[in-house]
Amino acid sequence: MPKSQSKLKSPNTGLYAVIMAGGSGTRFWPLSRQLSPKQLLRIDSDDSLIQQTVKRICSLVPSNRVHIVTNENHYLEMKMQLALLKEKSESRIQKSEVNFLIEPEGRNTAAAIGLAAISLFKKDPNSLMLVMPADHIIKKSEKFMDIVKDAVDAAKKGYLVTFGIKPDRPETGYGYIKTGSRVKGQGIFMVERFTEKPDVNTAQKYLMSGDYLWNSGIFLWKSSVILNEIKNYLPDLYKNLMDVKKTIGSNGFDAAVKSAYSKIKPISIDYGILEKSKKVTVIPADIDWCDVGSWSALDEVVEKDKDGNIKMGNVIDIGSGNSILYGGKRVLATIGLKDLVVVDTDDATLVCKKTEAQKVGKIVEELKRRGSEAHLTHKTVYRPWGAYTVLETGERFKIKRIEVKPKAKLSLQMHHHRSEHWVVVSGTARVTNGDKVYNVHTNESTYIPPSTRHRLENPGIVPLHIIEVQSGEYLEEDDIVRFDDDYERIKKSI
Amino acid sequence: MPKSQSKLKSPNTGLYAVIMAGGSGTRFWPLSRQLSPKQLLRIDSDDSLIQQTVKRICSLVPSNRVHIVTNENHYLEMKMQLALLKEKSESRIQKSEVNFLIEPEGRNTAAAIGLAAISLFKKDPNSLMLVMPADHIIKKSEKFMDIVKDAVDAAKKGYLVTFGIKPDRPETGYGYIKTGSRVKGQGIFMVERFTEKPDVNTAQKYLMSGDYLWNSGIFLWKSSVILNEIKNYLPDLYKNLMDVKKTIGSNGFDAAVKSAYSKIKPISIDYGILEKSKKVTVIPADIDWCDVGSWSALDEVVEKDKDGNIKMGNVIDIGSGNSILYGGKRVLATIGLKDLVVVDTDDATLVCKKTEAQKVGKIVEELKRRGSEAHLTHKTVYRPWGAYTVLETGERFKIKRIEVKPKAKLSLQMHHHRSEHWVVVSGTARVTNGDKVYNVHTNESTYIPPSTRHRLENPGIVPLHIIEVQSGEYLEEDDIVRFDDDYERIKKSI
Structure with missing residues (x-):
């Protein structure tokens, strides 16, 4: 997209989008994993949640003003997904223009927002x-954009603007915002207080009172204002952010x-800022929003069949109703289920x-306790050179595609400790095997004996697909010595 | 077992056991398959149902008087399972002595019993x-043996003796036998009539009346008497059986x-004999019998935990009750289920x-209609030389262990149409590859290019485990030309 065109599409000079995409994603287990959280999943459409979020925001700001805060585990797959978006002609995204801010580890939202704020303030x-x-669904996109414009006006005046959703049911899974007095001359309100997730009776009272809105986790403010509030209420975080700010644009940043x-x-x-600051306002946003917080939330966003079921994948059902049935490669047969998630x-x-x-989440905790990897490893792992999928592990062997x-x-x-055996299924491999x-x-x-330097390379112009069979007594990823790497991973173990 | 000892253990001279093990097994799908029906499954204990049945019967007759009627698909796995029984010291079975009668295709029970009858009559x-x-459970084995002795007395007098189970609930899944007059001087009754599976109201009436027993499918009679009744009521079957009888002991038998x-x-x-013959009697058998007809029947035979659940395999559960949870290799996580089978x-x-x-069964029909193989192929297939398991199939590749x-x-x-790549995981392979x-x-x-004569052999004294990766455009089992085979399969395609 030429720059002139992007400016036309975004009259909001000075507006940047920050997408929070660092979630570790246990609530959609087993589809989501630590290595493949829900923002990367195609839950309700052909596009994943991050793809939807980026598409939506690119109607509002040019893609070079989009900053995604995420972590190293998810960065490659996210980049790959955004590259796929670009291939679709209807999209206004240029992958090279979307910016990534990589957090070395999760430190909750204050740190992520602070990191984005110093970057934008510097610009x-x-x-x-x-x-x-990144993991929310907004069905009324046009409406959302109108509301952003109103929020921009308030933010320019120095307010911290939160987006509040009018509740249509006594939902116990969301936090609520109690509205206070109307801000003079604006369609927004001061915030009286924030509340934790309520029990069902309290949620019912909130719904009846009309004074409460759902906290959507969508905010708009000036980078200078949020940094000032961080300075006031989270001085330690502010100090650490200032140390980082000095290095922006230099080699020392990472x-x-x-x-x-x-x-x-x-x-x-x-908790750190919004519940304490005096500048917090809320703008009621009727945007058909859903945070897709757990499997049952799919009911809000995916169309059901006549029996009230949501079915995807390889499912054979007899007589089930009001159920969510997610099949994979294998056959999932269901009979007579009611109100279940499979x-x-x-x-x-x-x-x-x-x-x-x-x-x-409790299942995921229990899996961690047992030392099972089923909470951790999704089978396909993205790497700078391509991807691998673990197909099977057994005694003395591991098989990857x-x-x-x-x-x-x-x-x-x-x-x-292992031999590697490479079967070329399609394409041509160039193999370095010892000398x-x-x-x-x-x-x-071909196969590579243990303790032999080796390298796998695709010299061709079509993708290379191989089946790798590892055999030996120890088959973990940490049995690797790297000598040369196009992707500067020599000192790392992965 | 020396013959003298076996005779001591079996005072029932002239008594032979015929185990009907030809079932195709869809009711325990997906655990049972056409290639691995329920009699071969370990459903309620460490022993499969066929193992339990053979063990039980070998307390009554020497194992060389046990005849198992089955088909070619199940024969090898059954033989392997009985060989395993032999390895357990407590067992009185010698696998070499158990006899197999292989049916080329299923023709229901009259044919199978007829085939066994001519074999035994000839002996x-x-x-x-x-x-x-083969697929029933009898918990009171000692009691069963006592009842067999009474039944032997009646059978010697020329009766067809059926074993009737006193109902303890209005079961709609079984056929019933209405008892008639008591046979003079015996603890058995003439049969007034057989009934199909009743609806629940009828079953309730049967239960209250006290005149109805469950039809267990266990029978005792003289081979000469049942053959005579087949001659009377199923003359076509009789004629076909007589054609076979002439060839017993000769090369022409198969x-x-x-x-x-x-x-x-x-x-x-x-339907063919018992509902018509005038010689049919029933002996009430209080033997804690169950025909394990479907997943829900497990409730009758397997001990439940305090929440009423039956759990096997890799299951993590939170708060389920009265459910049957069968995990496999993968993690099965269940939350809050009631009265379900997974x-x-x-x-x-x-x-x-x-x-x-x-x-x-309807799921299995639907799978057949869709042409899916999930009803047909269990992943491990037994062969005379060992076994293979299909681990994965994908575009242009198939992987077997x-x-x-x-x-x-x-x-x-x-x-x-394919190359085969063999990775030796343990043991040593001798490979013939062209010349x-x-x-x-x-x-x-190593790998075998297409159109190359090859052979895989284990020259060693420990099992050989290999991973085979097939690659190519056509990977079905029928792309095979056989030149030499230790197991006389040259003309067959498997």
Whole structure:
């Protein structure tokens, strides 16, 4: 998109979007994992939640003003997903223009927003930040954009503007905002107070009173104002952010962020700032919003069939009703279910009463306690050179499907405890095996003995697909010595 | 077991056991499959149902008097399971002594019983046949043996004795037998009539009347008497059986059975003989019997935990009750379920209301209609040389785990459309690859190009485990040309 055009589309000079995409995602287990959280999932449409969020925001600001705050685990897959968006002609996104801010570890929302604020303030001291989570659904996009314009006016006056959703049911899964007096001459209100998630009776009272709105986690403010409030209410965080700010644009930035994050205490922006600041306002937003907080929330956003079911994937059902049935590659057969959630994935299955879907987190905790990896590893892992999927592990063997992009190569490496056997399913591989370098063509295979330097490379112009069988007594990822790497990972273990 | 000892243990001279094990098994889908029906499953204990049945019957007759009627698909796995029984010291079974009668295709129970009857009549014209299904559970084994003794007395007098179970609930899943007058001087009754599975009101009436017993499918009679009744009531079947009888002990037996079965019309022994014969009696049998007819029947036979759940395998549960939870290799997480059956297997998952478990057959029909193989192929397939498990199939590849028994070898064969890549995970392989013969050791691999004669062999004395990756455009089992085979399968396609 030429710059002139992007400016036309965004009359909001000084407005930047900050997408919070660092969530670890346990509430959609087993579909979401620590390595593949819900913002990367296609839950309600062909687009993942991050794809939807970026598309939506790019109607409002040019894509080079979009900043995504995320972590290293999710960065590559997110980038890949946004690249896919670009291929679709209807999208106004240019992947190269979207900015990423990578957090070394999660420190809750105050730190993430602070990091974005210093970056934007440095670019433009008058910058306005529209902060929004990556994992929410907004159905009324046009309406949302109108409301942003109103919020911009208030933010320019120095208010911290929160977006409040008018409740249509006594929801116990959201926080609420109690509205106070109307701000003179504006369609917005001062905030009287924030409340935690209420019990069902309290939620009913909130609904009846008409004074309460759901806290959507969408905010708009000037970067200078939020930094000033951080200085007032979270002085330690402010000090750490200032240490980072000095290094913006220099080589020392990554190290400064890492050092600062090691010292930052996690706290949410709500608890740390919004519940204390005197500048907090709320703008009622009738935008058909849903935070997709658990499996049962799908009922709000996905269209159901005539029996009230939401079905995806390979499902055969007899007589179920009001259920969410997510099949994977395998057959999922369901008979006579009512009000259930069934999610079938490659390495875990969830069957859950819909009203108890929020207990999924407890399953994830229990899996951690047992040392199971089913909460952690999704089977497909993205790498700079392509991706791999663990197909099977067994006694003395592990099998992966590996895709190497054209012209890409893995690091020159060595394993002490395993052999690797590579079967070329399609494409051509160039293999370095000790002192030899040779090509392996489709339907051929080769193997690398233990303690032998080796490298896998795609010299061609179509993707290379191989099946790798590892054999040996120890098959973990940490048995690797790297000698040379296109992606500067020599000192890291992954 | 020396013969003298076996005679001591069995005072029932002339008594033979016939185990009906030809069932195709859809009611325990997805655990049971056409290639692995329920008699081969470990449903309620460490022993499979066929193992339990053989163990039980070997307390009554020596194992060389046990005849199992089954089909070619199940024969090898059954033989393997009985060999495992032998390894357990407590068992009185010698696998070599158990006899198998292989039906070329299922023709219902009259044909199977007829085939067993001519075999036993040929051995001993006074032989008595105790007929029992392989897939039932009898908890009171001692009591059962006492009742067999009474039944033997009646059978010797020329009666067809059926075993009737006193109902303890209005079960709609079983057929019933209405008792008539008591046979003079015996604890048995003439049968007034057989009934189909009743509706719940009728079942309730049967229960209250005290005149009805469940039809257990266990029978005892002289082979000569049942053959005579087949002659009277099923003359076509009788004629076909007589054609087979002539060939018993000769090389022509298998061909004669095949020819006869191609002409036999399927009919059950109940409908074809027992509902018509005047010689049918019933002996009340208080033996804590259950036919394990569907998943919900497990409630009758497996001990539940304090919440009323039956759990097996890799299950994490929060707050479920009265449910059957069968986990497999993957994690099965369940939350707040009531009265459900969940069965998680490698290639299919079932979630079903317990009271609707009998509808599983409809799922299997639907899968057949869709052409899915999930009703057909269990992942581990037994072969004379060992076994293989399909781990994964994908575009242009298929991956199998193969175990070859010591000293065993696969056929000398060739595929036109695929390469095969063999990774030796443990043991040593001897590989014939075109004109070359060489050994491949643990952690080494080799591959066979298309259209190349090859053979895989285990020359060693420990099992050989390999991972086979097939690559190519066509990967079905029928792309095989066999040149030489230790197991005489040259003309067959499997």
